[in-house]
Amino acid sequence: MIKLYDYEISGNCYKVRLLMKILGVPFESIPLDFYPGREHKSDWFLAINPLGQLPVLVEDNFCLRDSHAILIYLASKFDESKTWYPTRDPVQMGRVNMWLSFADAITSAAGAARLHDSFFYDMDAEQVRRQAHRLFQILDETLWFSEQENDGWLCPGVLPTIADIACFPYVMLSEEGGISRLPYPAIRRWTDRVKKIPGFMIMPGIFNGPE
Amino acid sequence: MTTEHRWYPVCRTQELVAGHVAQSQILGHELAVWRDHIGQVHVWENRCPHRGVRLSIGLNLGESLQCRYHGWKFATGTGQCIHIPAHPDQTPAENLQVTRFRGAEKYGLIWTFVPLKDSIPQMPELPLADGITLRSHILQAGLSEVLDALGKIAQPIDAWIWRDHDQHIPIHYLLQPMDQRFVAIHSLWGGYLTHKDWIEISRRENARLTLAFRSIDVRSGITP
Numbered sequence: 001m002i003k004l005y006d007y008e009i010s011g012n013c014y015k016v017r018l019l020m021k022i023l024g025v026p027f028e029s030i031p032l033d034f035y036p037g038r039e040h041k042s043d044w045f046l047a048i049n050p051l052g053q054l055p056v057l058v059e060d061n062f063c064l065r066d067s068h069a070i071l072i073y074l075a076s077k078f079d080e081s082k083t084w085y086p087t088r089d090p091v092q093m094g095r096v097n098m099w100l101s102f103a104d105a106i107t108s109a110a111g112a113a114r115l116h117d118s119f120f121y122d123m124d125a126e127q128v129r130r131q132a133h134r135l136f137q138i139l140d141e142t143l144w145f146s147e148q149e150n151d152g153w154l155c156p157g158v159l160p161t162i163a164d165i166a167c168f169p170y171v172m173l174s175e176e177g178g179i180s181r182l183p184y185p186a187i188r189r190w191t192d193r194v195k196k197i198p199g200f201m202i203m204p205g206i207f208n209g210p211e
Numbered sequence: 212m213t214t215e216h217r218w219y220p221v222c223r224t225q226e227l228v229a230g231h232v233a234q235s236q237i238l239g240h241e242l243a244v245w246r247d248h249i250g251q252v253h254v255w256e257n258r259c260p261h262r263g264v265r266l267s268i269g270l271n272l273g274e275s276l277q278c279r280y281h282g283w284k285f286a287t288g289t290g291q292c293i294h295i296p297a298h299p300d301q302t303p304a305e306n307l308q309v310t311r312f313r314g315a316e317k318y319g320l321i322w323t324f325v326p327l328k329d330s331i332p333q334m335p336e337l338p339l340a341d342g343i344t345l346r347s348h349i350l351q352a353g354l355s356e357v358l359d360a361l362g363k364i365a366q367p368i369d370a371w372i373w374r375d376h377d378q379h380i381p382i383h384y385l386l387q388p389m390d391q392r393f394v395a396i397h398s399l400w401g402g403y404l405t406h407k408d409w410i411e412i413s414r415r416e417n418a419r420l421t422l423a424f425r426s427i428d429v430r431s432g433i434t435p
């Protein structure tokens with residue numbers, strides 16, 4: 001069985017759990033004491049991931065770090081429809097990869113602001129908040145046009161991809177980092193859509209959506 | 212900010228999709244805006260009468276809006292609390308009501324006003340039968356900065372309604388003063404458009420407005 005080194009209120013861990021739930025992949029969660037215990041920086045965990053970051057997926061002797069690498073692996077292996085990560089469609093796959101990088105930027109901005117406000121990390125919080133707003137402007141504009149021309153997902157098409165899953169958590173948790181979503185109505189509608197994906201599940205700070 | 216007793220737009224009607232609760236703001240009042248099961252639009256204070264949680268993170272159940280926190284339900288129309296999950300057999304007290312604002316739908320937009328006087332203000336008259344809205348822009352800036360930037364592409368009809376300088380671009384820009392930090396601008400196209408033309412014009416005008424307002428983003432540090 002797949003094991004996931006996990007932390008309940010990490011957005012990056014949550015996106016992996018969310019995709020496994022949607023795809024119906026059973027797994028065992030191994031929770032770490034991230035805060036305040038800093039177990040992800042402990043000697044035993046650094047032997048598993050020298051970067052000291054969560055999540056890490058372990059399956060038999062295969063070990064994978066980086067939430068987006070894990071999303072790609074899971075979708076490629078367990079999604080027979082090949083829509084979540086469209087390996088058969090190079091154009092769409094290129095788009096998904098582009099948004100995965102964008103999701104990393106969201107983590108470094110909105111996710112970082114949350115670490116500052118809720119976990120007392122030392123950083124220039126105003127700087128990362130401004131960066132988050134810039135990214136959210138781009139996201140809102142993309143989603144607004146996607147609603148008109150497509151089905152309102154990040155990549156054109158009628159179905160969501162792992163790009164939506166990757167961007168979702170730190171957008172939803174942005175207010176814990178002092179970043180309001182009031183100026184981003186198209187983002188707010190998109191988060192409603194993500195919550196309606198069959199198999200959707202919550203984490204602390206992210207609630208269920210309308211039925 | 213302003214003490215004018217008048218209607219302001221709060222969002223495009225198209226934004227009120229089924230099951231959604233839109234979040235908006237007018238003159239410092241945060242709003243939860245939603246469409247109920249029979250299509251009626253409600254503009255409510257974005258504040259649960261129980262513990263003040265934002266209703267915009269709640270659930271639009273069609274006949275009621277349910278607060279996210281303890282699940283109280285508030286009836287469409289009156290805003291009256293009709294259900295408290297912790298006391299399912301009790302009838303909630305009559306004073307448990309959401310504060311409501313009067314709402315209206317016109318020109319493809321949802322409108323409201325903050326009652327500063329007893330009367331209902333006149334709805335602004337535009338030379339349009341109805342309106343086709345393009346993408347709205349919500350700017351992180353004070354009103355004077357926004358008006359400076361808007362002046363590059365448009366001229367005022369009154370303080371809150373502007374018209375494009377270019378005669379060939381039949382767009383009115385309607386301002387929504389949100390609070391000290393945010394101003395929204397809604398673009399209203401006069402005349403008929405096919406869906407295809409509408410998308411094309413939306414893209415073109417979106418790019419033009421983004422450019423016109425880039426100076427604002429730069430000043431607030433939100434730069435590409």
Ligand code: FES
Nearest residue numbers: 259261262278281
């Ligand atoms: S705060 Fe809304 S039900 Fe308690």
